Amino acid sequence: xxxxxxxxxxxxSEEELPKQWYNVRADMKKKPAPMINxxxxxxxxxxxxxxxxxxxxxxxxxxxxxxxxxxxQEIQDFYKMYRPAPLVRAYCLEKALGTPAKIYxxxxxxxxxxxxxxxxxxxxxxxxxKQGLKGVTTETGAGQWGTALSMAxxxxxxxxHVYMVKVSYEQKPFRREVMRTYGASITPSPSTTxxxxxxxxxxxxxxxxxxxxxxxxxxxxxxxxxxxxxxLGSVLSQVLLHQSVIGLEAKTAMDKYGIKPDIIIGCAxxxxxxxxxxxxxxxxxxxxxxxxxxxxxEPASCPSLTRGTYAYDFCDTGKVCPMQxxxxxxxxxxxxxxHAGGLRYHGMSAVLSELxxxxxxxxxxxxxxxxxxxxxxxxxxEGILPAxxxxxxxxxxxxxxxxxKETGEEKTILFGLTGTGYFDMYAYAAxxxxxxxxxxxxDEEIAASIAKLPKIG
Amino acid sequence: xxxxxxxxxxxxSEEELPKQWYNVRADMKKKPAPMINxxxxxxxxxxxxxxxxxxxxxxxxxxxxxxxxxxxQEIQDFYKMYRPAPLVRAYCLEKALGTPAKIYxxxxxxxxxxxxxxxxxxxxxxxxxKQGLKGVTTETGAGQWGTALSMAxxxxxxxxHVYMVKVSYEQKPFRREVMRTYGASITPSPSTTxxxxxxxxxxxxxxxxxxxxxxxxxxxxxxxxxxxxxxLGSVLSQVLLHQSVIGLEAKTAMDKYGIKPDIIIGCAxxxxxxxxxxxxxxxxxxxxxxxxxxxxxEPASCPSLTRGTYAYDFCDTGKVCPMQxxxxxxxxxxxxxxHAGGLRYHGMSAVLSELxxxxxxxxxxxxxxxxxxxxxxxxxxEGILPAxxxxxxxxxxxxxxxxxKETGEEKTILFGLTGTGYFDMYAYAAxxxxxxxxxxxxDEEIAASIAKLPKIG
Numbered sequence: 001x002x003x004x005x006x007x008x009x010x011x012x013s014e015e016e017l018p019k020q021w022y023n024v025r026a027d028m029k030k031k032p033a034p035m036i037n038x039x040x041x042x043x044x045x046x047x048x049x050x051x052x053x054x055x056x057x058x059x060x061x062x063x064x065x066x067x068x069x070x071x072x073q074e075i076q077d078f079y080k081m082y083r084p085a086p087l088v089r090a091y092c093l094e095k096a097l098g099t100p101a102k103i104y105x106x107x108x109x110x111x112x113x114x115x116x117x118x119x120x121x122x123x124x125x126x127x128x129x130k131q132g133l134k135g136v137t138t139e140t141g142a143g144q145w146g147t148a149l150s151m152a153x154x155x156x157x158x159x160x161h162v163y164m165v166k167v168s169y170e171q172k173p174f175r176r177e178v179m180r181t182y183g184a185s186i187t188p189s190p191s192t193t194x195x196x197x198x199x200x201x202x203x204x205x206x207x208x209x210x211x212x213x214x215x216x217x218x219x220x221x222x223x224x225x226x227x228x229x230x231x232l233g234s235v236l237s238q239v240l241l242h243q244s245v246i247g248l249e250a251k252t253a254m255d256k257y258g259i260k261p262d263i264i265i266g267c268a269x270x271x272x273x274x275x276x277x278x279x280x281x282x283x284x285x286x287x288x289x290x291x292x293x294x295x296x297x298e299p300a301s302c303p304s305l306t307r308g309t310y311a312y313d314f315c316d317t318g319k320v321c322p323m324q325x326x327x328x329x330x331x332x333x334x335x336x337x338x339h340a341g342g343l344r345y346h347g348m349s350a351v352l353s354e355l356x357x358x359x360x361x362x363x364x365x366x367x368x369x370x371x372x373x374x375x376x377x378x379x380x381x382e383g384i385l386p387a388x389x390x391x392x393x394x395x396x397x398x399x400x401x402x403x404x405k406e407t408g409e410e411k412t413i414l415f416g417l418t419g420t421g422y423f424d425m426y427a428y429a430a431x432x433x434x435x436x437x438x439x440x441x442x443d444e445e446i447a448a449s450i451a452k453l454p455k456i457g
Numbered sequence: 458x459x460x461x462x463x464x465x466x467x468x469x470s471e472e473e474l475p476k477q478w479y480n481v482r483a484d485m486k487k488k489p490a491p492m493i494n495x496x497x498x499x500x501x502x503x504x505x506x507x508x509x510x511x512x513x514x515x516x517x518x519x520x521x522x523x524x525x526x527x528x529x530q531e532i533q534d535f536y537k538m539y540r541p542a543p544l545v546r547a548y549c550l551e552k553a554l555g556t557p558a559k560i561y562x563x564x565x566x567x568x569x570x571x572x573x574x575x576x577x578x579x580x581x582x583x584x585x586x587k588q589g590l591k592g593v594t595t596e597t598g599a600g601q602w603g604t605a606l607s608m609a610x611x612x613x614x615x616x617x618h619v620y621m622v623k624v625s626y627e628q629k630p631f632r633r634e635v636m637r638t639y640g641a642s643i644t645p646s647p648s649t650t651x652x653x654x655x656x657x658x659x660x661x662x663x664x665x666x667x668x669x670x671x672x673x674x675x676x677x678x679x680x681x682x683x684x685x686x687x688x689l690g691s692v693l694s695q696v697l698l699h700q701s702v703i704g705l706e707a708k709t710a711m712d713k714y715g716i717k718p719d720i721i722i723g724c725a726x727x728x729x730x731x732x733x734x735x736x737x738x739x740x741x742x743x744x745x746x747x748x749x750x751x752x753x754x755e756p757a758s759c760p761s762l763t764r765g766t767y768a769y770d771f772c773d774t775g776k777v778c779p780m781q782x783x784x785x786x787x788x789x790x791x792x793x794x795x796h797a798g799g800l801r802y803h804g805m806s807a808v809l810s811e812l813x814x815x816x817x818x819x820x821x822x823x824x825x826x827x828x829x830x831x832x833x834x835x836x837x838x839e840g841i842l843p844a845x846x847x848x849x850x851x852x853x854x855x856x857x858x859x860x861x862k863e864t865g866e867e868k869t870i871l872f873g874l875t876g877t878g879y880f881d882m883y884a885y886a887a888x889x890x891x892x893x894x895x896x897x898x899x900d901e902e903i904a905a906s907i908a909k910l911p912k913i914g
Contacts, residue, residue: 008537079467112842154837174882380611385569422879425631
């Protein structure tokens with residue numbers, strides 16, 4: 001092994017686990033643009049949001065000033081059940097690539113939900129319980145978020161209603177069964193259980209569903225049922241706050257061994273993992289204490305940062321949620337059905353969008369066959385079968401490491417391995433059979449979708 | 458938390474990981490009966506076994522005297538990729554049960570193969586590589602072993618041919634795809650690629666296959682192809698030796714915190730996990746240094762210890778492997794197709810059979826609905842979705858903890874959580890839908906199968 005002092009896997013002790021989340025907005029000189037109430041056209045108030053979200057989560061969503069927010073003890077206790085997530089030195093991948101680069105990954109897949117989503121699910125479930133609610137509603141696409149939320153609700157004895165994008169409900173019956181095992185009820189979306197679902201079904205009876213549509217249904221059920229609120233697994237600033245536990249743990253582990261990353265890479269759909277992974281490092285950059293390269297990796301089939309526009313847009317198809325200024329492909333953008341896994345959301349977290357717009361972060365996109373080639377390569381040398389989402393970051397990390405091989409630079413690369421691919425074997429089968437294809441939307445498709453953006457801001 | 462000093466999860470450091478395996482046979486006064494060559498009717502020699510198994514593995518199989526065997530550095534390096542496996546204090550389960558018992562589990566599911574099987578797979582692949590072989594053949598039932606071996610062979614660049622029991626091949630396409638992702642070739646068994654397969658298909662054209670039949674096919678291919686050997690994931694003494702890493706890690710972690718288990722529980726099919734988990738503790742018991750209760754938990758549908766007989770039997774349906782003295786239901790015993798997961802082997806490891814026969818270990822059996830009830834309960838409070846196999850141990854641990862609740866005893870219980878259930882969602886779905894049934898073989902069925910045992914020993 002190249003460096004005897006650094007173990008394959010760094011596990012923090014329970015005492016070293018973060019006791020506070022880090023709120024990167026507090027260190028941003030120019031803050032993300034405020035959410036807009038689509039009814040009034042004005043910035044949202046706490047009163048606008050509390051019918052939809054839990055009270056304390058609304059406070060967190062609107063909090064742009066406190067850099068650190070205490071993690072309640074109950075959440076810390078739950079974190080101990082599946083954290084620390086290890087920081088892994090990819091010795092075997094480095095050797096296979098023949099690169100002088102040092103590659104680390106923060107592995108968030110060692111829990112039954114199979115991804116980092118549990119970090120925010122348990123926080124949101126906790127605040128719902130604390131508020132005395134009966135339950136929560138949500139949507140899920142690939143199923144990672146729904147699984148995480150089911151686990152969290154089961155732990156706190158909360159009702160959990162999940163609207164699952166119809167195509168996933170049918171193609172991923174096992175994801176559905178995991179959620180049911182944790183006591184959640186699952187409805188394929190669009191459904192006839194909501195007004196917005198019935199409307200969409202009337203217009204598009206053969207639709208496969210979309211994340212935007214499932215969000216609209218989940219919100220409608222939350223606001224029209226006493227004792228329920230809506231929770232969301234990505235995009236929101238509160239989610240990035242909870243996910244900062246990823247970056248805080250990674251930074252503590254690296255600091256402990258005197259490791260400083262040059263490049264930090266994360267896959268980006270709504271931005272929950274990337275925002276959490278980079279948070280404390282970005283804080284240092286914002287405060288002028290250190291410099292890092294940050295790279296957001298998105299799918300070529302749904303390229304909001306690399307090919308979208310920075311403007312106010314709806315977060316959901318039904319247009320019931322607040323509008324947000326973000327890099328977006330338009331809320332009507334439908335990612336190609338050939339795209340596997342998550343990362344198929346039309347927009348990007350307002351925080352990450354603003355950081356990207358300020359030039360503090362880069363973005364690249366990859367086609368899915370290139371992503372699965374990296375996934376298979378990684379699995380074979382590092383053992384872990386990665387989720388398709390995470391494999392975008394792997395692809396980029398491999399490419400950066402290969403650049404180092406050309407230049408001879410010994411850069412230190414950190415990437416987020418957000419989860420495992422056990423429930424994505426249809427996609428792996430397509431790749432194994434040589435039947436996986438790529439799809440890149442045309443400029444005309446994207447322009448047509450963006451042309452329908454609301455005229456605000 | 459009941460005891461502030463003991464963390465939820467104990468992770469050993471890399472320095473604390475075992476450097477040697479422990480061979481429990483060295484401390485057994487009465488050794489397991491020798492394997493018999495079915496051709497000669499005499500104890501097998503090294504020369505009998507080397508056409509089938511790798512040379513160093515034959516030495517390990519026959520070694521009854523060395524208590525400790527060095528773990529080669531290459532295997533130690535691979536172990537670092539997914540070990541240490543945590544020893545977890547089940548604080549949440551204890552609280553949910555309201556028991557004064559202290560429950561610990563050694564969790565072996567945090568790797569892509571999803572189980573402890575990787576511990577022996579990497580060892581067997583290493584010795585095959587060291588011997589300069591081209592590849593290995595094996596069988597797999599539920600798929601855990603095949604997945605583990607695929608990973609190990611991919612790491613060392615070995616060919617891997619897996620004969621997968623036909624019913625699993627068809628019902629578990631995702632398992633198959635994981636193996637293919639790691640570069641293995643998979644053949645549903647019985648197949649027309651072997652003589653024994655063709656013979657079985659001619660006799661039973663509609664058979665779903667069985668582990669015993671898949672073993673026969675894999676052995677035939679290994680012995681008739683230059684540069685190939687056969688490897689097996691359970692039953693053999695060499696496998697128990699490799700799996701001792703489970704018990705050694707658990708014991709080191711417990712010793713570190715001054716914890717002494719009263720009861721040690723493991724599920725038992727062929728015995729690989731149970732044999733590994735109990736090894737160092739059983740060593741202390743054999744040497745008179747400490748006392749523990751050991752409980753083997755088997756499925757009521759395939760109860761080799763609790764309802765079988767202790768006699769020489771064939772290890773495979775095709776009768777090509779050496780015979781072993783073991784607790785067995787007869788090599789022709791076919792577990793009910795309603796049985797989920799692994800643990801459906803007709804016999805039990807010779808080492809465990811002998812320990813059981815000497816009264817050093819207890820055995821119980823559970824029906825599968827009771828097992829899944831425990832699995833769901835465990836998942837909801839401890840987060841981890843357990844494999845059906847592991848859930849047998851959970852069921853028994855819960856029952857022992859509930860006995861402590863009645864008596865007020867603060868016993869310390871350790872059980873082996875061998876793996877995760879991500880690829881067993883058909884079974885979970887049956888349970889979630891209330892469609893899971895139990896099957897217990899009749900005395901007549903078992904007697905009829907045992908009547909066909911070979912007359913030896």
